[in-house]
Amino acid sequence: MNxxxxxxxxxxxxxxxxxPGAVPREEIWARVQAAxxxxxxxxxxxxxxxxxxxxxxxxAVAAGIILYAGIAIGxxxxxPTAAQHLAKNPxxxxxxxxxxSAPSRDxxxxxxxxxxxPTAVAAGAKTxxxxxxxxxxxxxxxxxxxxxxxLATATVAGRDAQSNNLAYRFVMLQHLAGxxxxxxxxxxxxxxxxxxxxxxxxxxELLSTTxxxxxxxxxxDPTMRRLLEDLDLVIAQITQYVTRGTNSPDDLDLIDxxxxxxxxxxxxxxxxPGRNLPAGx
Amino acid sequence: xxxxxxxxxxxxxxxxxxxxxxxxxxLYDAHVERVYRLMHRMAGDAxxxxxxxxxxxxxxxxxxxxxxxxxxxxxxxHTIAVSIALNGLRKVQRIRGRTDSIDDSPxxxxxxxxxxxxxxxxxxxxxxxxxxKLRPVFLMHDVEGYTHDEIAGTLGIPVGTSKxxxxxxxxxxxxxxAAFAGDPIA
Numbered sequence: 001m002n003x004x005x006x007x008x009x010x011x012x013x014x015x016x017x018x019x020p021g022a023v024p025r026e027e028i029w030a031r032v033q034a035a036x037x038x039x040x041x042x043x044x045x046x047x048x049x050x051x052x053x054x055x056x057x058x059x060a061v062a063a064g065i066i067l068y069a070g071i072a073i074g075x076x077x078x079x080p081t082a083a084q085h086l087a088k089n090p091x092x093x094x095x096x097x098x099x100x101s102a103p104s105r106d107x108x109x110x111x112x113x114x115x116x117x118p119t120a121v122a123a124g125a126k127t128x129x130x131x132x133x134x135x136x137x138x139x140x141x142x143x144x145x146x147x148x149x150x151l152a153t154a155t156v157a158g159r160d161a162q163s164n165n166l167a168y169r170f171v172m173l174q175h176l177a178g179x180x181x182x183x184x185x186x187x188x189x190x191x192x193x194x195x196x197x198x199x200x201x202x203x204x205e206l207l208s209t210t211x212x213x214x215x216x217x218x219x220x221d222p223t224m225r226r227l228l229e230d231l232d233l234v235i236a237q238i239t240q241y242v243t244r245g246t247n248s249p250d251d252l253d254l255i256d257x258x259x260x261x262x263x264x265x266x267x268x269x270x271x272x273p274g275r276n277l278p279a280g281x
Numbered sequence: 282x283x284x285x286x287x288x289x290x291x292x293x294x295x296x297x298x299x300x301x302x303x304x305x306x307x308l309y310d311a312h313v314e315r316v317y318r319l320m321h322r323m324a325g326d327a328x329x330x331x332x333x334x335x336x337x338x339x340x341x342x343x344x345x346x347x348x349x350x351x352x353x354x355x356x357x358x359h360t361i362a363v364s365i366a367l368n369g370l371r372k373v374q375r376i377r378g379r380t381d382s383i384d385d386s387p388x389x390x391x392x393x394x395x396x397x398x399x400x401x402x403x404x405x406x407x408x409x410x411x412x413x414k415l416r417p418v419f420l421m422h423d424v425e426g427y428t429h430d431e432i433a434g435t436l437g438i439p440v441g442t443s444k445x446x447x448x449x450x451x452x453x454x455x456x457x458x459a460a461f462a463g464d465p466i467a
Contacts, residue, residue: 007455014405014419014454017404017424018323018405020318020322025310025314028331029306029309029313032342204298207346211295212291215287215292233349243346
């Protein structure tokens, strides 16, 4: 018997090997749902009323970075608008610009309400030192995620593509700054076994945005793509860690190793221009 | 314009992670058929196949945050499924091993008994007796029609290894078939 005949026999003989019948689709789905519903949810450590001030100081620094990056890019976006405004209302604009060589912060604030000066955050931190800062950071994260979603669904072509790229860059920088803030806050609090719900939710939001950006035009730049992939891994580990709520030192070490091995923080520092901006810009 | 499947996967995962139950069901519907078929081919038992499939999706939803999109969602799910099936079958074999006699267990050393109607049964026994490395590759490629790329991604092996294992599996089955038919094929 030759090989071809053997192969024919093999094919014929195994075609109905353990042949499945109809897939019990609904039955399996019901069992999956039931199992997931009854699975014990690992509790996330409840937020403590008073956290060490240095945790929130680091978060405040990170918040500042977000705002600096936002203002820097916001100003770049503002420049053409200011030029158009000058053409339309030269007198008004000259009066505005006489107070400052840079575009008016009031104008900037009116167009971008979230871009408040960092001093405002610091003032807010005095009255409500911790929750207020995290709340602001998460709001920023959410708006960044929302903006990324809008950009992903928008159709752009030709001349619009350039402004779209700039918009993506803006979103990317905001996202990177937000990610750094969360990682900083997480590392600080996790070491003390105090990872709270805010950070858990925050990491989930950042993970979603990271993945959205990975699938977007923002990841066309190889450097950005690699950074997003690194962030994806680290934030996924953090999300898993805080969702499990086991506070395992081994898991924490793994996260630290991922951050160190991939030089995530150093890369974020290298890309974030907000770090090089002088105060008040 | 057709969408990139990887992007579609990521969007679906993103929606699932956001708590979208319709997306979870869509993910399940998109993959359950193929996963169940493979589980049934491997387990040879509808109840075990359903158990393995159920466990695959439970674990997948638990670990969805870990899906990075390096491979397709289908490959990622199949990796989980094959791992569950192999572990599950090892347990089943351990349990059966306590009750079955060695004479009852299938093997390649089937004595030639003429080319009769039970050839298929003997061949199936030979497939059962393939090693843990060869059997999934043979079932995925020759029975279920997976490509070597898909098999390599699922089992975490190079494509060349997948091809080599398939070659080995077919050789062993040919040998069993030849022995059964009384044909001196080496």
